[in-house]
Amino acid sequence: xxxxxxxxxxxxxxxxxxxxxxxxxxxxxxxxxxxxxxxxxxxxxxxxxxxxxxxxxxxxxxxxxxxxxxxxxxxxxxxxxxxxxxxxxxxxxxxxxxxxxxxxxxxxxxxxxxxxxxxxxxxxxxxxxxxxxxxxxxxxxxxxxxxxxxxxxxxxxxxxxxxxxxxxxxxxxxxxxxxxxxxxxxxxxxxxxxxxxxxxxxxxxxxxxxxxxxxxxxxxxxxxxxxxxxxxxxxxxxxxxxxxxxxxxxxxxxxxxxxxxxxxxxxxxxxxxxxxxxxxxxxxxxxxxxxxxxxxxxxxxxxxxxxxxxxxxxxxxxxxxxxxxxxxxxxxxxxxxxxxxxxxxxxxxxxxxxxxxxxxxxxxxxxxxxxxxxxxxxxxxxxxxxxxxxxxxxxxxxxxxxxxxxxxxxxxxxxxxxxxxxxxxxxxxxxxxxxxxxxxxxxxxxxxxxxxxxxxxxxxxxxx
Ligand code: PHE
Numbered sequence: 386x387x388x389x390x391x392x393x394x395x396x397x398x399x400x401x402x403x404x405x406x407x408x409x410x411x412x413x414x415x416x417x418x419x420x421x422x423x424x425x426x427x428x429x430x431x432x433x434x435x436x437x438x439x440x441x442x443x444x445x446x447x448x449x450x451x452x453x454x455x456x457x458x459x460x461x462x463x464x465x466x467x468x469x470x471x472x473x474x475x476x477x478x479x480x481x482x483x484x485x486x487x488x489x490x491x492x493x494x495x496x497x498x499x500x501x502x503x504x505x506x507x508x509x510x511x512x513x514x515x516x517x518x519x520x521x522x523x524x525x526x527x528x529x530x531x532x533x534x535x536x537x538x539x540x541x542x543x544x545x546x547x548x549x550x551x552x553x554x555x556x557x558x559x560x561x562x563x564x565x566x567x568x569x570x571x572x573x574x575x576x577x578x579x580x581x582x583x584x585x586x587x588x589x590x591x592x593x594x595x596x597x598x599x600x601x602x603x604x605x606x607x608x609x610x611x612x613x614x615x616x617x618x619x620x621x622x623x624x625x626x627x628x629x630x631x632x633x634x635x636x637x638x639x640x641x642x643x644x645x646x647x648x649x650x651x652x653x654x655x656x657x658x659x660x661x662x663x664x665x666x667x668x669x670x671x672x673x674x675x676x677x678x679x680x681x682x683x684x685x686x687x688x689x690x691x692x693x694x695x696x697x698x699x700x701x702x703x704x705x706x707x708x709x710x711x712x713x714x715x716x717x718x719x720x721x722x723x724x725x726x727x728x729x730x731x732x733x734x735x736x737x738x739x740x741x742x743x744x745x746x747x748x749x750x751x752x753x754x755x756x757x758x759x760x761x762x763x764x765x766x767x768x769x770x771x772x773x774x775x776x777x778x779x780x781x782x783x784x785x786x787x788x789x790x791x792x793x794x795x796x797x798x799x800x801x802x803x804x805x806x807x808x809x810x811x812x813x814x815x816x817x818x819x820x821x822x823x824x825x826x827x828x829x830x831x832x833x834x835x836x837x838x839x840x841x842x843x844x845x846x847x848x849x
Contacts, residue, residue: 395553395630396554396630396631396632397554397555397558397559397627397630397631397632398555398559399559400634400635400636400640401563402559402562402563403559403627403630403631403632403635404640404643405563405566406558406559406562406627406630406718407452407624407627407628407640408562408566408643408644408647408648409561409562409565409566409714409715409718410618410623410624410627410715410717410718411616411617411624411644411645411647411648412566412569412647412648412651412711412714412715413494413616413618413711413712413714413715413716414494414497414498414501414708414711414712414715415612415615415616415652415715416616416648416711417652417655417707417708417711418497418677418678418708419612419615419616420436420612420652420655420656421655421656421659421660421677421678422677422678423609424593424656425660425677427600427605427608427609428600428605429592429593429595429596429597429600430592430593430594430595430596430597431596431598431600431601431605432605432608433593433596433653433656434596435601435605435606436609436612436613437649439609439610439613439832440613440616440617440645440648440649441645442828442832443610443614443824443828443829443832443833444614444616444617444619444645445642446791446821446824446825446829447614447617447619447620447787447790447791447829447833448617448624448641448644448645449637449641449807449821450791450794450825451622451623451624451625451628451790452624452628452631452637452640452641453628453637453803453806453807454466454469454625454628454790454793454794455624455625455626455627455631456628456629456631456633456635456637456806457802457806458629459629460629460729461480461626461629461725461726461728461729461730462480462482462483462622462626462629462725462726463479463481463726463729464477464480464729465480465625465629466479466480466793469793469794469798469802470793470797470798471799471802473797476793476797479789479793480622480726482622482782483621483622483625483626483722483723483725483726484722484723484726485782486621486622486623486778486782487623487719487720487721487722487723487724487742488723488745488746488749489774489777489778489782490621490774490778491543491716491719491723491742491746491750492746492750492752493750493753493771493774493775493778494712494715494719495539495542495543495546495716495746495750496535496750496753496754496771497712498542498709498712498716499535499537499538499539499540499541499542499754500528500529500535500538500679501678501705501708501709501712502538502541502542502709503528503534503538504679504683504705504708505702505705505706505708505709507683507705508683508698508701508704508706509702511698513683513686513687513697513701514687514694514697514698516684516687518684521679521680521681521683522676522680525676525680529679529758530757530758530759530761531758532754532755532759535754535755535757535758536750536754536755539747539750539754540747542712543716543750544743545713546713546716546720546743547720547739547740547743548739549561549713550717550720550724550735550739550742551735551736551739551740553735554630557717558627558717558718561713561714561717562714562717565710565713565714566714568710569651569707569710569711569714570651572703572706572707572710573651573654573655573658573707574654575703576658576700576703576704576707577654577657577658579690579696579700580657580658580659580662583661583662583665583689584665585661585662585663585666586661586665588664589657589659589660589661589662589664589665590657590660590661592660592664593653593656593657593660603844604844607835607839607844610832610835610836610839611780611836611839614779614783614784614787615779615783616648616652617644617648618718619783620782620784620785620786620787620790621722621778621783622722622786623718623719623722624644626722626725627718627721629725633809634809636809636813637807637809638807638813638815638817651711659682662685662686663677663682663685665685665688665689666684666685666688666689669681669685678708683701686700686701686704687701720742720743720746724738724739724741724742725738727741727742749774752770753770753771753774755770756769756770756772757769757771780841784833784836784837785837787829787833788833788834788837791825791826791829791833792830794825795822795825795830796826803822804818807821
């Protein structure tokens with residue numbers, strides 16, 4: 386049966402392909418950009434410990450839930466929810482989450498992904514060499530505010546993403562993950578080794594690994610939870626979409642833990658690249674905020690390796706290529722979330738669906754890209770388009786979606802169906818299943834409610 390299944394292009398051909406595709410979705414700008422920035426802003430190692438705690442207690446259980454729902458349906462998210470609920474049609478509406486979230490998240494993510502592509506290009510033509518520190522900030526400001534350049538690079542990312550998705554589940558998504566994920570890993574290891582040779586390495590390491598709990602506030606705890614969500618791509622049925630393509634013999638629990646481990650390792654290793662490099666320049670602090678990757682780092686790489694220009698050149702190029710690959714494997718999963726809907730629900734041909742979703746994102750993404758320049762003044766609910774889209778996805782849809790999924794699986798779904806899915810029909814022993822079930826029914830919904838409340842500002846009094 387597996388033989389015939391593996392020939393079906395709507396199924397990931399191998400178990401490792403399924404892991405790499407899911408890991409590709411999880412590993413993204415969230416790991417290499419957002420994680421170091423959040424760690425820097427929230428006091429280093431203490432934040433990381435709390436983040437790992439939430440990853441285990443919240444991220445992994447919600448991820449397993451998504452995987453079980455998707456794999457049970459084997460078709461698309463709508464079918465999966467209906468089937469898992471024992472045929473209750475209302476739950477099909479959950480299948481609208483990935484379409485809406487996919488379009489919104491990709492539209493703003495592609496803007497930043499476009500920046501990384503432009504920076505890779507700049508690195509390739511040696512455009513960072515010979516500048517003084519102030520110039521990097523000026524250049525980034527000018528580039529992100531330039532309507533033509535920022536939209537153009539975003540379009541490049543969207544075209545690449547759409548064309549990969551158009552190729553299909555095996556030939557597009559799985560193959561891209563099989564090529565890019567190992568390469569990404571090699572790049573990251575090389576950069577970590579180089580960065581650790583810098584004079585600031587020990588300072589960077591102690592920032593990463595020596596927790597200072599005096600810096601922990603209620604806000605730190607809640608930011609760490611939010612980061613765990615975003616980094617694992619959970620809550621908006623992204624992994625649920627991929628799990629529809631998992632073979633019946635995939636061990637979901639093993640898959641989920643592997644993805645979480647890969648994701649956390651990439652995040653930590655990004656820290657091992659960035660913090661030693663930042664600390665190697667006297668007077669620089671890592672809490673540089675979102676500008677860390679596009680202003681501080683190009684400068685740091687040139688200065689830190691300045692004595693050997695070839696090393697500075699290679700280091701910058703490899704770093705930005707790494708970001709591009711991380712962004713691409715995630716953007717592929719975002720586009721697939723929406724494209725799968727049109728393929729399954731409206732019978733569109735895959736290339737048509739992929740390119741149409743890409744085209745919609747070009748339009749929506751242009752609004753987001755322009756919010757850094759021309760349309761800086763245009764706001765809705767007090768936010769520019771970029772911030773608004775991020776708010777809707779990461780701060781509204783992810784927590785609400787996760788909450789609903791926990792309630793669904795914890796209280797609506799027949800427990801035997803869930804257990805069956807996670808144990809592959811009783812073939813696998815899953816000793817942690819009772820713990821998972823307890824978390825999903827009682828712990829996760831409460832924690833998720835807390836994140837949600839935090840995002841809406843209910844815990845603002847905890848932040849100093
Ligand atoms: N997890 C991805 C990252 O770390 C972002 C993402 C969110 C991907 C939602 C898919 C869906 O960058």
